[in-house]
Structure formats: C-alpha cells, structure tokens
Amino acid sequence: MSVAHISWISGPVLRARALGPFRLREAVHVGSRGLLGEVIRIQGDEIVAQVYEDTTGLRPGVAVTGSGFLLGITLGPALLGRIFDGLLRPRADASTHYVEPGMKAEAPLEFDFTPRLRAGEYARGGSVLGEVVNHAGTRQSCLVPPDAEGEVLTIQAPGRYPDNLPLSTLRAVDGSSRAIAMSHFWPVREPRPVAKWLPSDEPLVTGQRILDSLFPVALGGKAAIPGGFGTGKTVLLEALAKSCSADVIVYVGCGERGNEMAGVLDEFPRLADPRTGRPLMERTVIIANTSNMPVAAREASIYSAVTVAEYFRDQGLQVALLVDSTSRWAEALREVSVRFGELPSEGGYPPYLSSRIAEFYERAAKVTTLAGSTGSVTVLGSISPPSGDFSEPVTSHTKRQVRSFWALDVKRAQSRFFPAINPLQSYSEDSLDLESWWAKVYADLPPDGPAAGDEWLALRRRFLTLLDEQARLERMARIIGKDALPARQQLILFCAELVNEGFLRQSAFSETDLYCGPQRQARMMRSLARFIEEAEAALARGVSYEAIAAMAIVRPLERMGEDITESNVQAFADLAQRMDSEFAGLTPSPGAKREA
Amino acid sequence: MRPSLLVSGAASRIDGPLLFLRRTLNVGLNHAVSVHGGDGRTRLGRIAAIDEEFLTVELLESGAGLALADTVVRFHLEPLHFGLSTGILGRVFDGVGRVIDGGPPIPIHRSFQIDGLPLNPVARARPHDFIETGISAVDLMNSLVRGQKLPIFSGGGLPHDRLAVQIANHARLRGAESQDFAIVFAGIGVPHASADYFRRSFEASGVLERAALFLNLASDSSTQRLLTPRFALTAAEYLAFVEGKHVLVILTDMTNYCEALREVSGAKGDVPGRKGFPGYLYSDLATLYERAGCLHGLAGTLTQLSILTMPSDDIGHPIPDLTGYITEGQIVLSRELDRAGIYPPISVLPSLSRLMKDGIGRGSTDTDHPALASQLYAAYAKATQARVLASVVGEEGLLEIDRKYLAFGAGFEQELVSQTSARTLEASMEIGWRLLRALPKVELSRLSDAQIAQYIEAQR
Ligand SMILES: Nc1ncnc2c1ncn2[C@@H]1O[C@H](COP(=O)(O)OP(=O)(O)OP(=O)(O)O)[C@@H](O)[C@H]1O
Numbered sequence A: 001m002s003v004a005h006i007s008w009i010s011g012p013v014l015r016a017r018a019l020g021p022f023r024l025r026e027a028v029h030v031g032s033r034g035l036l037g038e039v040i041r042i043q044g045d046e047i048v049a050q051v052y053e054d055t056t057g058l059r060p061g062v063a064v065t066g067s068g069f070l071l072g073i074t075l076g077p078a079l080l081g082r083i084f085d086g087l088l089r090p091r092a093d094a095s096t097h098y099v100e101p102g103m104k105a106e107a108p109l110e111f112d113f114t115p116r117l118r119a120g121e122y123a124r125g126g127s128v129l130g131e132v133v134n135h136a137g138t139r140q141s142c143l144v145p146p147d148a149e150g151e152v153l154t155i156q157a158p159g160r161y162p163d164n165l166p167l168s169t170l171r172a173v174d175g176s177s178r179a180i181a182m183s184h185f186w187p188v189r190e191p192r193p194v195a196k197w198l199p200s201d202e203p204l205v206t207g208q209r210i211l212d213s214l215f216p217v218a219l220g221g222k223a224a225i226p227g228g229f230g231t232g233k234t235v236l237l238e239a240l241a242k243s244c245s246a247d248v249i250v251y252v253g254c255g256e257r258g259n260e261m262a263g264v265l266d267e268f269p270r271l272a273d274p275r276t277g278r279p280l281m282e283r284t285v286i287i288a289n290t291s292n293m294p295v296a297a298r299e300a301s302i303y304s305a306v307t308v309a310e311y312f313r314d315q316g317l318q319v320a321l322l323v324d325s326t327s328r329w330a331e332a333l334r335e336v337s338v339r340f341g342e343l344p345s346e347g348g349y350p351p352y353l354s355s356r357i358a359e360f361y362e363r364a365a366k367v368t369t370l371a372g373s374t375g376s377v378t379v380l381g382s383i384s385p386p387s388g389d390f391s392e393p394v395t396s397h398t399k400r401q402v403r404s405f406w407a408l409d410v411k412r413a414q415s416r417f418f419p420a421i422n423p424l425q426s427y428s429e430d431s432l433d434l435e436s437w438w439a440k441v442y443a444d445l446p447p448d449g450p451a452a453g454d455e456w457l458a459l460r461r462r463f464l465t466l467l468d469e470q471a472r473l474e475r476m477a478r479i480i481g482k483d484a485l486p487a488r489q490q491l492i493l494f495c496a497e498l499v500n501e502g503f504l505r506q507s508a509f510s511e512t513d514l515y516c517g518p519q520r521q522a523r524m525m526r527s528l529a530r531f532i533e534e535a536e537a538a539l540a541r542g543v544s545y546e547a548i549a550a551m552a553i554v555r556p557l558e559r560m561g562e563d564i565t566e567s568n569v570q571a572f573a574d575l576a577q578r579m580d581s582e583f584a585g586l587t588p589s590p591g592a593k594r595e596a
Numbered sequence B: 001m002r003p004s005l006l007v008s009g010a011a012s013r014i015d016g017p018l019l020f021l022r023r024t025l026n027v028g029l030n031h032a033v034s035v036h037g038g039d040g041r042t043r044l045g046r047i048a049a050i051d052e053e054f055l056t057v058e059l060l061e062s063g064a065g066l067a068l069a070d071t072v073v074r075f076h077l078e079p080l081h082f083g084l085s086t087g088i089l090g091r092v093f094d095g096v097g098r099v100i101d102g103g104p105p106i107p108i109h110r111s112f113q114i115d116g117l118p119l120n121p122v123a124r125a126r127p128h129d130f131i132e133t134g135i136s137a138v139d140l141m142n143s144l145v146r147g148q149k150l151p152i153f154s155g156g157g158l159p160h161d162r163l164a165v166q167i168a169n170h171a172r173l174r175g176a177e178s179q180d181f182a183i184v185f186a187g188i189g190v191p192h193a194s195a196d197y198f199r200r201s202f203e204a205s206g207v208l209e210r211a212a213l214f215l216n217l218a219s220d221s222s223t224q225r226l227l228t229p230r231f232a233l234t235a236a237e238y239l240a241f242v243e244g245k246h247v248l249v250i251l252t253d254m255t256n257y258c259e260a261l262r263e264v265s266g267a268k269g270d271v272p273g274r275k276g277f278p279g280y281l282y283s284d285l286a287t288l289y290e291r292a293g294c295l296h297g298l299a300g301t302l303t304q305l306s307i308l309t310m311p312s313d314d315i316g317h318p319i320p321d322l323t324g325y326i327t328e329g330q331i332v333l334s335r336e337l338d339r340a341g342i343y344p345p346i347s348v349l350p351s352l353s354r355l356m357k358d359g360i361g362r363g364s365t366d367t368d369h370p371a372l373a374s375q376l377y378a379a380y381a382k383a384t385q386a387r388v389l390a391s392v393v394g395e396e397g398l399l400e401i402d403r404k405y406l407a408f409g410a411g412f413e414q415e416l417v418s419q420t421s422a423r424t425l426e427a428s429m430e431i432g433w434r435l436l437r438a439l440p441k442v443e444l445s446r447l448s449d450a451q452i453a454q455y456i457e458a459q460r
C-alpha cells in the first residue's frame, strides 16, 4: 500500500505528498481513525483527495494510506431491507445517536448458501454462483463478479458461511485462479457490464394515474421530477417506492432531511408490498446521506446507489432507483470542486456537470444480463431548482438526458392539488413505445363501443388537448370575463376541471387512492371520456351548460379515486348506467341556443 | 478545561476575517483558538486550513484592533465547546455563550462541541405529537408537531415576534398539563428592542425561568452571528437529549445569520453564488436546521421555530428558498393581510407543514381534520383565483359560483385566519365547517358523502 503525508487541508479536501504510486479514484484511509477518502487528482508527487467524513483534527504530517482499490462497495446478500450511508456502510444501529467519523465496515454476516455451480463447469462473469436466503427470508442469487471467469475448481457444499468467505475457486484460461465469495467488490463509478441493451416496451407501473396514463416511464427508463420546495417530490418518490411494479427499490436520500429517512424507516417495515404481501422493507435498500452529513459522501452516494441497483439488475430483477435529490448531489460536486480550486462554470458548477449527469442517467437501462436474463434499472431523480426556476443548469442538463419529465407546479401544490404535476409542462417520450402494453390492458376490459387498438393513446391525447384548451380559455376569460365565454367553451373549462379533480388528483395519503392499477386507471379514463362526449352531445341538442354542470353524476365522477376501490369493477358499470340515464333525462332548455 | 497552549509573535498576515499564523504548533483542523489583541480584547476563532508552514485562522468575531506584533493566540487543541448544566435556564448569555446578566457563572455538568454531530437518521423517531398553538391558521391548516422545524417567513415590520411569543407561550399538547418544557431563544443580530420584547414577554407569562436567552444584538460583531445559533442549539440539545425536556428553540433573525455568512465568505474569497451567498449556504443552514427532532428511547424533543425576514418580501430569495428546502414547512406572513388589519397575517396558501399528516386525524386530533383542511385549501385557492379574475374583469364578469368563492375568501380571512384570542382546535374546525356551508355541495369534492351529511347538510 502506498502512503502519503498531508501537506495541506481545508474542509473535506486535502493535499498530500505521496511516497508511492496512487491511482486516480483510489480509496484512501486518513489518519488513525481511518477516515475514508478518494484520490481526485494527481500532480507529480502530490495527490488531492476528498474525505467522506468530518476532518476535524487532521493536520499536516498525518498519513494517508492507499487501499489499492478504486472507491468501491461490497455487493452481496446483506443489502435488502437495510439502511446505509453514502458509501454503503450500514447505519442500522439506533443506539448511536450521532454519526461519528471513522466508521468501520461491518463484520461479515452469515447466510445459508446453496451452490448452483459444479466443479468442472465453466463459469462466466455474472453467472449464478449459488443461492442464499437472506435475513428477511428472501431468496437471492449470488453472482460471479462480472470481471471473473474460469473453470470451477472447487465449490463449497450447502451450508452456512460468512458472506466474505471464498466458497469457490475459478481458474481462468491464462492459468490464474481467483477465489469467489458470496459478496464481491465493485468500484462505484464504473458501470457494471451487460450482455446487451434492450428496447423497452413495458412501463414501470407507478400506480399514479397522471404518470402511468399520461406521462409513463418505461422499465429501464429515466425520469426527472423538478419542483420547488414543498411541491411534492419526496412524497411522490415515496409513493412510488411503496407501490411501483419493481422487484427491488433503491431509495437514496441525498442531502435531504433526517426526519424523512426516519419516516421511511418507521413506515416501510409495517407496510405490505402490494404484489407479494411481504413487508415493503424487504424489497428496499435505503441509502441515507442527509443534508447535515459530510458533503463529499453525498457526491458519492448516488454512485453507490446505482451500483447497488445494477447488482440487482444483474440478478434478472427489475429495479427502481429513486434519488432525492439530484440537485444536492450536484451541489456537493460544486462544493468539492471549488475547494480544490477548479474554475467554476455556469451557476458555479464545474464545467463537467453536464457530462456527469449524462453518465449517471446512462446507467438506467433494460438489459440482457451477462447471465442471459432480463433485468432493468429505472432511474427517477428529483431536482430542487433554486427558486423553482427550471432554467437553471441542473434542470436543463437533466432535461436533455431523461425521457420522462414530471414538472411540479407551485400553484397546484399551494392549493393542495397533489400530485402537483403540471400536465402542460410535463412530457414522456416513452409513451409511443408503451402503446401495445396499454392495448392489452384495454383489451381486458369489457368492450365500450367499437374496439379501437389505440384507445389509450386516443384518450390520452383527448385529455391532454382538453387541458391545453383549458389554459388557453382561462387566459381569454381573464380578459373578457368568464360569463362572456360561449357555453361550449364554458363546458370545456368544466370538463377540464373534472379531469383534474377526478383523474389527475390522487392523494398519497389516501388508503384507497395511494395506488391506482392500470385497469382502474383505464376505467376511470373511459368514464370521464364518456361524460365529456355525452355532455358535448347534450349541449349540441340544446341542453343548457348550467343544467350539465349541475348534474348529480359530477360528484361521484370527481370522487372515483377516493370512493371506488381497486377491485370494485361493478361500480364503473353502475356509474356509466347512471350517467346515461341522467343525460337522457336532460331536456333542451327553451331559451338556449342550439350549438352546432 | 482541557489544556491549551499560548503562542505569541506567530501572526504573519491579517486579511479580513482571516489571520495567518506561522505553524509553530502541531494543531488540528477546526480546533478552536482565542486571539488576544494588544487592545485587550479576545476573539474566538477556528483553524480553517493548515499547510506545512501556515495556519489559517478564521476569526469568528471582529478582527478590528488586531496587530501582527502583539497578538497572542491561545490554542484550545479541540473544537469549540460549550459547558452546560440546567443552570442555564433563567439566564442570559451573549452570542458566544458568555453570561451577561451579572449573575454567577454556570456550573458545568457536561461540555459539548458547538457544531454538534449529525444525528444518525436511524436513531430518529418520527415526530407525531400535535402541538396546539391556539392559532387557527396553524392548528387547523398547518399543524405543528413536536420535533418539527417550522420557520416563520416574514418581512420587515410584520408581527412575527408577537406570533412567535404567542406560540411559545401557548404551545401545549392537547389536554395535557404544562409539561417539562424549556425555551431557548437566540437573538441573532436583532435590535435591542426586539430582544427586550421577547424577554419581557417571557417574564410576563412566567416562563423566563424556563428560558435560556442568547443575545447577539444588531450592535454586536456580525461574524459572531455565525456562532450564536450554534451555542443556542448546543444548549437546546443538552436540555432535550440529556435532561429530557421538550425544548422550543426560537432563532431570530436567520436572515442576519445568512448575511453574516455572506460577509465572512466574501472576505475569505469564496466563489460567490446566487446574490453573493456562498455555494455552501444550503449545507451550512442544514447543519443548523437539522438539529431538531425526536430520538428513539429519549423523552426530550427539540422543536425549532426560526424567524427570517424575506429580503424585499421575496420568497424566491436564496435565504427563504434554501430554508424552505431544509425545514419541514413554513408559516408565511403577508404584508397584504397585515395592511388589511388581519392578525395573525398568515398567508395560508404558501404556508405548509410537512409533518402535519403524522400529527392529525384519527387517533390524534379529529378523524375529519385532514379532509377539512384539504377542502379549505382547495376552496381558498379558488377564492384567490376568483379574486384575480375579479380584479381584471370586475365582479360583474364573474359567474355566480365565482362570486360565492369571493365571499368565501373574505370570510376565510376575516373569520378563520384573523383572531383576537387563542382558539381550541375544535373552535377552529367549527369555523371551517361553517364557511364551507356557504358553498354548493358539488364544490366540496374533498369531503366524503358522510362528512357532507354530518357537517354540511345536517346544519344548513
Ligand atoms: N401526492 C401527495 N398527496 C398528498 N399530499 C402531498 C402529495 N405530495 C405532496 N404532498 C404534501 O406536500 C408536502 C410537501 O411535499 P414534499 O415533502 O414531497 O415536497 P418536496 O418537493 O420534496 O419539497 P423539498 O424540495 O423541500 O424536499 C407534503 O408534506 C404533503 O403534505
């Protein structure tokens, strides 16, 4: 191991005179407490390192010891259901009230191991070494590290072993041999290799109507959630962590609040995974680097997280990586960069901000794994733009990388209209690819009028146009007054409001409405579209706008989300019937002009 | 007291708040120093950077009057600490924890680093105890819970002090006797009159002997302002997590704190960010605001109610903006309401309490509290939209329903937000239901049929 001695230190950045070779991005340990750091620059015999823990007390002369490895983490069966810091050191122990610097990696844990390889077989990187049952009782695969391959010389019989104990030896073609344990090491800044990238034709089902039906994200896709403070980024991400259709959730609290982490830790063990009925915590890995924890570790945390996500992807699982908030990561990058004297660019961020954002989101994908199965990492990142202004660097660079953009709106949030996603500023480039998936959902519903292959896209377009028109008409009403609008336009405003209230609004705190499955979404969309159609027809035959607006059916339509549970299919048929008969009962008002 | 070392004649340069010393001692980063000038004054400082030849000391108090030759530096060999005991209650300190009320020194039970360590998120218990403040716009619409950090976003000349005092004096768990509570007050760059207002109000309500006051007045050193909230929060953490008290911390005015930070960082030559504030303002504020909460297995709690005045009443200004990104909501005061004679002039729409959902509803306040608050929000938002429309096209250009909303908005402000004496939550809720009764049923989509039947139709 090479050693260096500190020659200058300020905050989390130090310079040290090296006595031996160091590598860029190598992990180092500083001082007697072994504080974790990383080499970020090498210049002659001087290295610059960032330290991931509180540097109080360090001084010139203190030793910096190289680890010989790039900054990395250990991936294995001990991840699910637990909480870690930004460098994947477990945070589990509630008896220590404070985060003390100099935390050691944890002692290896033991697991029941069943081998899946036999001596004499040829094992490739990513193939399944064996299976374990983790502490929560979930079955998981242990993988041969992606960079290892060879003939299996030895492999242990089934039994209980520590996760770092070599259980097998591989001999590569060049004759070298390598010991393989249940866990293996991987550098966080290096994407794990895959066999092939796959196009995605399947959504990550979020259970949020406005997302799945209007602005979906594909499995392996990437979405950004920008929004000012209090607009609902965290609540939305938490709602997705609770109910989205992924097998594994990696949730990163990156520079956010301690109480939010405490909330997740309090709630998730008690909630059931909607798909398996098991405690939600069992499919979750939490990485917490709260705003008051050392800032350099915040920079590293999203890389640790995406590496963990890729590790589960490599087991053939669908993984959702939720990052709250990527702005805090970017700020950490800025803080460290300024400390070692790089020239700031736009907004004070280093000039490589945009390439770092691109590299990060590029790790989202649906793939064929090295072992030949299909896995995915879907990345959903929140953005906290200063003053809620989306033209700032982090938002604008991210916007170029992601395919789904869910813009949160302060006005909506202030009237407690949640999720406060602005339908006019948001978009999804994945929607066309997901059409056939939705077609199957609609095909499973009882037919409603002539079957149309692209019913979902048509309804989606209908709703989006309506919302667009609403914005236009409201601008007009501000000039001429609402009462001066013709009845047809008043009806458009009315229907748009109905779509907002009855479809887009969905409280994350409502038991019935926290999750809305694709079938229920489709039924709700159809019900509203039916109302709009019949209302337009009624108006055309001379029924007054006021009579339509006063219909009793309006209230149940507005409250479908709250009042009709997931399994209550009959309620929608009843609603349609009631709607038809109410419309049939409307008579043209004598005074009303017929609108063509 | 830990040993310390005196060094003289090492100073080589003074540049704003930075003092450069030749490195004659092997001391560590962030360790505290006391800098004694030839003028007889002592300033606190901390070691901000070290290389092999020089130490950079960041002075935390004004450097005026220092000279190179006669400056003597005492190295404390550890970060700044504050010695504490329950003896701090009823006492007044300056901005750096020195007794200024003429009384005896504080007996020291334990001593803590003023920067504090980050709380382990796993050790945090989720805050959920509803605090009744007697203020409808808070209790009903933006409920405060124990362990929350909820700032007041105000503006110059608005009655934020009065509101903070009212909350401090009235705050209690519902139905509970006054419990083991304490108040820690930090005046950061506030005028003497304002500090005095708090002291007199606490005296009048008899809570002064349960309060510790830390005063950095407008006339005191501005760099010292960076320390005042840290001393106060260290005291508060001691009272909460060692002594088991329910502590309410009032930090006022955080805008002065941020301005001091800008001043110091500018003098240090940091790259300025938005409006000249350093890029690390967010992280720096987080190290203060995050020092609130509840811990597993400990009885005490720490609730923060900080006050900040928004420069030019702009909520997008970096100070309120970054604060809002860290705190668990905000109570926003409005000049318009204040001008209209409404007290407390709480602007309900931009206000928010994020922990409200854990403190209200079935089992804690009232089963129908969440729905009522949500419906009032929705209706009041529509009322303000109608108001905007009316101001452009006139009331005649409005639809019948918009006129109903206009009336609702006025009632909401004058009857619910405005109040002359404390209200129970029940009284606040009753006003809320009454206001909603004036709206047609189809507008009340956030209420269930059962709620409409019970609160709206049965009493129409
Ligand atoms: N989907 C939702 N359903 C119900 N309430 C919501 C929803 N989203 C947000 N809220 C409300 O808005 C508040 C603020 O939301 P949240 O904490 O998610 O904001 P944020 O965007 O993460 O803010 P910050 O950037 O400051 O962290 C929540 O405490 C909650 O009361």
Ligand SMILES: [Mg+2]
Binding pocket: A233, A234, A235, A256, A324
């Ligand atoms: Mg958030």
